[in-house]
Amino acid sequence: MHPNRHGHWPDRLHRLWQSAFASVSTRQFADELYSGLLDLPGVQAVFGARLSPEDEVMVTRWADAAGLRTGPDGLAADIAALVTDLPHDGAVLPLPVLARCSPGLAARTVASGGDGMLVIAFGVAERGRGVLGLATVADASDTERLTTALTQVIEVVVAADHRISEQRALEDHQAVDALLAEASLRMDASLDITDTLRAVLRMVVPALADGAAVHIRRDERMVQVAAAHVDARREQVLADHLRAGRWAGEPVVTDTSTAVDGPLPAGLPDEVGLDTMTMGVLRARGRDVGLLTFFHRGEPGKRVTMRVLHDLASRAALAIDNATLYEQRRHDVASLQQHLLPAVLPTVPGLEFAAGYNAADHALEVGGDFYGVVDQPDGAVVALVGDVCGRGAPATALTGLARHTLETVLAEGGPAPHALGILNRKMLRDRISRFLTIATATLTPGAGGEWWVETQSAGHPPPLFVRRDGSVVESGCRGRLVGVLRDLGLRPATDRLLPGELLVMFSDGLIEARDADGGFYGDVELARTLTRSRELPLAELVGALLGGSDRYHVNDDVAVLVVRNHGTTVLDRVLPPHEVSPAVDLALRELSHGSALLDRAALPDHLARFATGPTDIRAKVAGDATWARIELTAVDPNGGTAWTELTA
Amino acid sequence: MDRTDSVTDANLVLVVEDSEVDREAIDRALSRSHPELQLEFLPNGNAVLDRLRDPTRPRPALMFLDLSMPGVDGYGVLSSVRADPAFAALTIIVLTSSTTSADIERCYAAGADSYIYKPVNFALFRTVLQGAVDYWHSLPSPD
Incomplete structure (x- = not known):
């Protein structure tokens, strides 16, 4: 049937x-x-x-x-x-x-x-x-x-x-794998570890947990850097509770050595609504760098195996460790780079110097570019910019050798070609496999505020002169790389630097900076920038050059050194605002020796407005009989600077 | 009939999502994890208020809301729905591919109940949706 x-x-x-x-x-x-x-x-x-x-x-x-x-x-x-x-x-x-x-x-x-x-x-x-x-x-x-x-x-x-x-087990496995993969991608792609961990928590909640938090060790304490809760209204309560240093029923998280995987009672306020937790210590190279905690209502879901938690924790730990090491290395590199450059440039009557350095994007090695200014016993001054081939420790060592050799010889009065020759012979004798390029400019005072400039180039971009009318002229000096052949083949050039004119020296990373279309900064725009910006305070001019005129991406190591001949300084005093105009007027009369063009009855409008503020003004006037620069700087650090240049 | 007379259906979920692909993924995911749910889809934010105020149809207890939509975007929908106290009990879960703090804070300020990251992987997406629905369905009803 x-x-x-x-x-x-x-x-x-x-x-x-x-x-x-x-x-x-x-x-x-x-x-x-x-x-x-x-x-x-x-x-x-x-x-x-x-x-x-x-x-x-x-x-x-x-x-x-x-x-x-x-x-x-x-x-x-x-x-x-x-x-x-x-x-x-x-x-x-x-x-x-x-x-x-x-x-x-x-x-x-x-x-x-x-x-x-x-x-x-x-x-x-x-x-x-x-x-x-x-x-x-x-x-x-x-x-x-x-x-x-x-x-x-x-x-x-x-x-x-x-x-x-x-x-379901297969799909859960796929979901967890996807989460781990996406979290790893996020963590690998960014060095902003706090921001990245916040994003990772958003993936975890609510896929694996109803709430989650990340603590990172800072100053021997575990500090909460991210918290998430599936319920927006409870998220703030959770974050406030953790931020106050309370966590897992403990008043302050300090010690991870006794941490237990869980599930454990969460020890959170009732209003958070999450009563259990599982946790993983973020451990990298034997160091506890943080804590990853999942919070749950009741028992954790099946997906939250300790393997998953530990897997995510170990990936996060590695990311934190990498980011920390990277920052430490960056700091060390920046510090070492700073020591390879002069702390201050010398003060030379009649001349003004400004220099700047751009480190290559995300570089973790010291670059070989350098600059310097050396006083000579006879009153001459030698400005130099160099570029050692390569990066890292060998380049750093050669940079130190080059600067020390050149500056020692120059400071004793040796001419620049002599100093370059000594360095070249030493590099060849010591069989140093690297080479360097260098440009020097020896400035010797002349009559009437002018300076004679003898430039040398050993395989380096020749210096540029910016004339009073804004025209940009390249020095005619030429020569071979240092450290390759016995004869440097130096062909110096001699030019005059009048008051109001600039000497600009730089390494090749500046002219090789490219814009979005692939054009080089050095082709046209560098000269245009110098013409347009020649009256800027020198530090601002150097900043504009290293910024690629806001169009060219200067992403290599670059050293820039700019010298301005500002002639004779006839006024450099801090004055109350109402005394600025008469003092500048008097200074211009002193410079002009009766020339009608510099003999102004009043300040230009923008300077006159600048001098009506409540704070004292540092007024500077310098130049010669046919050119003058007036620069007013508010003593208040936020007051700024205004300037003008007058040409007879 | 006064609009507040509409009955809330605890198993009715309104999904406001302009992407057809994402609508299909949400349908596929929730019909497997929560077959008891009835899903209703709107392809943009323009008609959300009219739908919620329709006295002839039951009101959803939960709404999934995409943030980036042409016309009235998710922020606009959030603001207008939360401006009407009649919809205070409606749970709104924002779905977005952004994890930036500014976006999250903006959504919370506008009255979102949950901020859910929308992953690319379907298995993970299903898990995320399931986790969100499990959480809100397990809470005691405000009534």
């Missing part, structure tokens, strides 16, 4: 297999399952339950003539009363027996019209158990056939449950 009263049980079983294998949860084929069993002869009601490995009743369903219901009131408790004696091979429990074990279930059976219950327990995925029961009428049912049918249904449930469980 067939177990189905309508004789179609094989068809229903077949449809159940189909539904079960198309479903992604047992809920999706529950209708098919319960209605099929309910149709069996003598079956008045069907119940089902899923139990945890600890036999906690997690999901219940009940189907009878009124339909299928999930989690009806009290059913979980009724089934819980049965769980200690659940049969695995099927047995009909008569009402008296059922009533002793579970009075509630017995009452439900009676209410459905049954007089006994066939119950079978079975194992499901993740060490859980399932229970299916049929409320039966003894006279109308065939226990053996019902047991067979129930066993067949259980085979479907178990197979589908394992498949669904494996599929």
Whole structure:
């Protein structure tokens, strides 16, 4: 005899297999399952339950003539009363027996019209158990056939449950892998570790946890740098609590040596709504650099295995360690670079100097560019800019050697070609495999405020002169690289530097800076910038050059040295604003010796306005009979500078 | 009928998302993790208020809101919905690909209940959506 009263049980079983294998949860084929069993002869009601490995009743369903219901009131408790004696091979429990074990279930059976219950327990995925029961009428049912049918249904449930469980495990695995991969990409792509860790927490919440926080060790304390909560309103409470130094029930996080993975009580205020936590110490090269904490409501989800937490923690630790090391290295490089450059430039009457240095983008090695200014015993001054081939320790050593050799010889009065020759011979004798380029400018005072400039270039971009009218002229000096051939082939050039004129020296990284179209700064725009900006205070002019005129990307090591001949200084005093104009007027008369063009009755408008403020003004006037520079600087550090140049 | 007479359906979720690909992904993800939910989609922010105020239809308990949309963007929707006290109980979850602090703070200030990062990977996206729905569905109803 067939177990189905309508004789179609094989068809229903077949449809159940189909539904079960198309479903992604047992809920999706529950209708098919319960209605099929309910149709069996003598079956008045069907119940089902899923139990945890600890036999906690997690999901219940009940189907009878009124339909299928999930989690009806009290059913979980009724089934819980049965769980200690659940049969695995099927047995009909008569009402008296059922009533002793579970009075509630017995009452439900009676209410459905049954007089006994066939119950079978079975194992499901993740060490859980399932229970299916049929409320039966003894006279109308065939226990053996019902047991067979129930066993067949259980085979479907178990197979589908394992498949669904494996599929979910696979998808969880894929999700975790994706999270770890994306977090790693973020952390590898940025050195702003705080910002990056904040972004990583946004990926973690709510995928792996309801809340999360990162602490980083700073000054021997764990300082919270990021916190996230799936509930925006509670996030602030969480962050405030952690920021105040309270965490995990401890007043202050200082020691990670006793840290336990968890789950642990979170020790957070009730209003945060998260009661447990899991945590991983961020450990890099034996050092604890931080803490990664996940917060949960209740037990952590299945995805939060300690492997995942530790994996993410180790990636974060590596990122923090790399960023810290990078910053330390940058600081060391900047410090060493600074020591290779003169701390201050000398003060020379009639001349003004300004220099600047640009370190290559994200360079972690000291560059070989350098500059210097050397006083000579006879009143001459030698300005120099050099560029050692390469970067790093060998280039640094050669830079030190070059500067020391040149400046020692020059400071004793040796001419620049002589100093270059000594350096060249020393490099060849010592078989130094690197070379360097260098330009020098020896400035000797002449008559009427002018300076004679003898320039040398050993394979270096020749210096530029910016004349009073703004024209830019390149020095004609030429020569070979230092450290390659015995003869440097130096061909010096001599020029005059009048008051109001500039001498500009630089290394090749400046002229090789490119704009977005690939054009070189040195082609046209450098000269235009010098023409346009020649009246700027020298420090600002150097800044404009190193900034590539806001168009060219100066991303190499570059040294720039600018010299201005400002002639004779006739006024350099701090004055109250109302005394500035008469003092400047007097100074200009002194310079001009009666020349009508410099003999102004009043300050130019923009300078006059500048001198109406409340603070004292440092007024400087310098030049000669045919050119003057007026520069007013507010004593207040935020007051700025105004200037003008006058040409007769 | 007064507009406040609309009944809130705890299983109704409104998804405001202009990307068809993302709408499909949300549909696929939530129909698997939470088959009991009924999803309703709007392709832009322009019609959100009219939909919420429609007295003939049940009101959603939860709204997923994309931030970057043509027309009225997510911030605009957030501000207008939160300006109406009738929708105070509506949970609004912002979905975005940005993780910058400024965007997060702006959304919180405008009244978002959750700020959810929208990952590219579908498995992770499904997990994120599931985590958010699990959290808000497990809270006691404000009523």
